[in-house]
Amino acid sequence: MDLKIRLALFASHFYFSVGFPIQVNTEQSYEGVAFPESEEETIFSLILKSNKGSKTHLYEGDITPKRHRNAIVCPFNWCFWPKSSNGLVVIPYVISSSYTHEEKALIVGAIQEYETLTCIHFVDRTTETDYIYISPKDGCWSYFGKVGGSQVVSVQKGGCMRKGIIQHELNHALGMLHEQNRNDRDKYVVIAWQYISPGDFYHFKPTRANNLGLKYDYSSVMHYHRFAFSNTSGKATITPFPDSTVPIGQRFGLSNLDVAKINKLYKCGIHSTLLSNMTGSFSSTIYRSSYPKNTNSVWLIRIPANKIFLQFSSLYIQSSSDCASNHILVYDGGSRGDTVFLNKLCRPTQLPSVVSSGNMMLVELVSDGTTLPKFKASYSSVQCGKTFIAMNGKFKSPLYPSHYPPLTDCAWIMIAPEGSKVSRGYLL
Ligand SMILES: [Zn+2]
Numbered sequence: 001m002d003l004k005i006r007l008a009l010f011a012s013h014f015y016f017s018v019g020f021p022i023q024v025n026t027e028q029s030y031e032g033v034a035f036p037e038s039e040e041e042t043i044f045s046l047i048l049k050s051n052k053g054s055k056t057h058l059y060e061g062d063i064t065p066k067r068h069r070n071a072i073v074c075p076f077n078w079c080f081w082p083k084s085s086n087g088l089v090v091i092p093y094v095i096s097s098s099y100t101h102e103e104k105a106l107i108v109g110a111i112q113e114y115e116t117l118t119c120i121h122f123v124d125r126t127t128e129t130d131y132i133y134i135s136p137k138d139g140c141w142s143y144f145g146k147v148g149g150s151q152v153v154s155v156q157k158g159g160c161m162r163k164g165i166i167q168h169e170l171n172h173a174l175g176m177l178h179e180q181n182r183n184d185r186d187k188y189v190v191i192a193w194q195y196i197s198p199g200d201f202y203h204f205k206p207t208r209a210n211n212l213g214l215k216y217d218y219s220s221v222m223h224y225h226r227f228a229f230s231n232t233s234g235k236a237t238i239t240p241f242p243d244s245t246v247p248i249g250q251r252f253g254l255s256n257l258d259v260a261k262i263n264k265l266y267k268c269g270i271h272s273t274l275l276s277n278m279t280g281s282f283s284s285t286i287y288r289s290s291y292p293k294n295t296n297s298v299w300l301i302r303i304p305a306n307k308i309f310l311q312f313s314s315l316y317i318q319s320s321s322d323c324a325s326n327h328i329l330v331y332d333g334g335s336r337g338d339t340v341f342l343n344k345l346c347r348p349t350q351l352p353s354v355v356s357s358g359n360m361m362l363v364e365l366v367s368d369g370t371t372l373p374k375f376k377a378s379y380s381s382v383q384c385g386k387t388f389i390a391m392n393g394k395f396k397s398p399l400y401p402s403h404y405p406p407l408t409d410c411a412w413i414m415i416a417p418e419g420s421k422v423s424r425g426y427l428l
Pocket residue numbers: 060061062063168172178
């Protein structure tokens with residue numbers, strides 16, 4: 001089957017879903033979008049594996065102490081990066097020239113999430129004395145907080161090249177510590193000391209760090225995995241309590257609470273939400289009571305694999321000329337530099353759905369603060385599909401001319417300029 005549709009309506013939506021039993025093959029992919037991989041390898045298992053044999057002195061597996069110091073300490077908040085008068089925390093950085101183009105793109109992608117969701121802005125270093133130097137040293141490790149001068153964040157090629165690991169190490173450089181070593185951790189996890197060698201006890205020492213008044217986060221990118229430093233094969237050293245089945249040690253990237261903690265630590269004043277489940281919904285209502293003037297809000301959807309199908313179920317924004325004052329933007333990716341799918345959405349008649357080209361999508365609510373914009377939206381994952389914003393296009397079923405696999409879930413969205421219509425499609 002080959003389907004070709006000419007676009008003319010403002011928004012039209014074609015969706016198909018086919019249901020038969022299927023054995024999901026984790027190696028299978030459509031349009032370059034892979035199914036989720038095994039969860040066996042967590043961030044911290046990969047970090048420890050990469051750091052085996054490292055000559056760098058490391059606390060808690062991947063933190064190297066400030067030069068001439070022998071502990072991870074931050075009295076009087078000296079280790080935090082300074083904030084500029086414009087409210088941004090600007091951190092100069094350099095990426096080693098020994099990375100490939102693809103490796104550099106991965107690092108930049110990990111860095112961009114901070115800019116999208118927090119007031120931390122990593123900028124290319126020019127002449128600044130203090131900066132972060134991301135370099136492939138011996139393993140995945142970082143200093144704790146700002147130490148001054150050229151400060152290495154080691155992201156070794158191979159095992160360390162994951163977005164979650166890069167963000168884990170950058171978080172240390174921002175002054176964040178391991179989640180399971182919080183001073184209140186015994187309420188949330190049980191440490192099995194009998195499976196930890198005495199020489200490794202210090203890796204589990206609770207810190208006196210400020211918990212920022214935010215709740216314990218099992219899904220933090222800063223959480224050890226359950227077998228960290230175990231000296232007995234198959235025996236866990238960290239078990240969530242009271243529900244021992246709660247996943248820990250995810251490796252996909254910052255969690256929503258990781259973002260909240262950075263924003264609180266640096267007093268960012270940013271309204272951002274990170275949605276990382278395979279399905280979810282969100283709305284503007286959480287900000288209704290205290291919507292500040294001229295402040296944008298963002299929702300970053302980042303799912304582990306596949307594409308994102310986003311739809312709005314309601315929208316109320318006081319109209320203004322050309323929707324300039326209050327509107328919604330939807331980007332095909334995780335940053336404001338990505339393609340804009342929906343530009344200046346502001347009327348209840350405009351409720352198109354969109355499908356991302358990758359595993360990330362960004363929704364931004366722009367408001368001048370004169371009214372309280374309201375909207376509700378939900379998303380789910382699809383294995384294939386596309387949003388067409390060009391004046392014409394064509395698409396075909398997965399694996400064409402072969403049969404598409406059973407239980408394949410795809411969505412194609414066609415959006416034409418307002419006042420136009422989408423012409424009937426026809427099959428070739
Ligand atoms: Zn760490």
